[in-house]
Amino acid sequence: MAYKSLLTIAGPDAGTRMAVDASATLALAMDAHLETLALGIDRSQLGYAYVGTGAVIMQVAMERAAEEAAAREKELRAALDAQGQDLRWSLDSAVCQLGALGELVGARARYSDLVVLPQPYGDGQGAEGEAVLEAALFDGSAPVLVLPESGLASAWPKRIVLAWNQGREAMVAARRALPFLKRAEQVVITVVDPSAYGPERSDPGGSLCQLLVRHGVRAEVSVLARTLPRVSDVLARQCQDIGAGMLVMGAYGHSRFREAILGGATRNMLESAEVPVFMAH
Known part of the structure; x- marks a missing residue:
């Protein structure tokens, strides 16, 4: 693609x-x-x-x-x-x-x-x-x-954070972003506070990492605790910590109405993003 x-x-x-x-x-x-x-x-x-x-x-x-x-x-x-x-x-x-x-x-x-x-x-x-x-x-x-307001630093970012929550939207975003992911030197699949009862409870992000590696992506998994009030804050800090030039995430896991009224990871990230955000639904 x-x-x-x-x-x-x-x-x-x-x-x-x-x-x-x-x-x-x-x-x-x-x-x-x-x-x-x-x-x-x-x-x-x-x-x-x-x-x-x-x-x-x-x-x-x-x-x-x-x-x-x-x-x-x-x-x-x-x-x-x-x-x-x-x-x-x-x-x-x-x-x-x-x-x-x-x-x-x-x-x-x-x-x-x-x-x-x-x-x-x-x-x-x-x-x-x-x-x-x-x-x-x-x-x-x-x-x-x-x-973001700063624009695009590079057409092919060297480091990318891929937000992963096992959801359909996140999977669609990962597939759609493959041209960027394959050109990056480092792709960090970031899982924030994974469920202890989900299908990936023993290896959060492992199956996605395997899929991407088979496509030639230099991927690794990072599992993070929710140490900040919002998931978007944890993802933003992760981007800063590794010097990421792009964040890939699924858009609107909840209804858009709920996102607009109560807030959500999509809206919160777009309001404060300092790097380009690749989104798909």
Whole structure:
């Protein structure tokens, strides 16, 4: 497996130039094509409008969304032109209502090997960033590489932390991340506070390590106690301790609603990640 079709999406949130730079670095290293999409989003809530004003509000909102898409397209084109002539890329723009964002992004992500997006939380980020990320993961069934504010240090990180909890999402992420894992010098399968009654109780992470080694991955297992309040904190410290350039993890083991209201490893990690996070569901 190789990543030959990459996608990055520019919405109203911050991080467009950084995402393009990182996507271009990856595309050149992987000999891949980079597709880019400029989004304009209609956020109008017609249910709260006075009777008879809906058509006017919709027209104004769509005009603003079209202007937004045009501005993002201009920004994307400038960032792409700055990458040099070796990069193969395409640029498109689209306008949609907020409720249709999942369908639009999902249709584009479905035909991409990897979607590259900026961190959806933090300064300058709105609700659209999270919606785009979830649309790529769930509607597009695509793996997503989420970039921290610092961007991408290397197309092929030398050390990678692979979060493992025996779950389906973690297994999907491990398989989808194989191109990165096979190029790394060290992959640390990190199991945090494993269950004493699970199927892997005698050898947590051992079966996954065996699978990856057979693929040529330089993998090892690290079993850690939950010495910090959140699993995401333990994983972040593990990344720091080994100098990891990427974290691979399954996305949303719980429902997205529960993650949003109560918090969870996925949301917590994305809020504070200092390294690129490779996610799949």
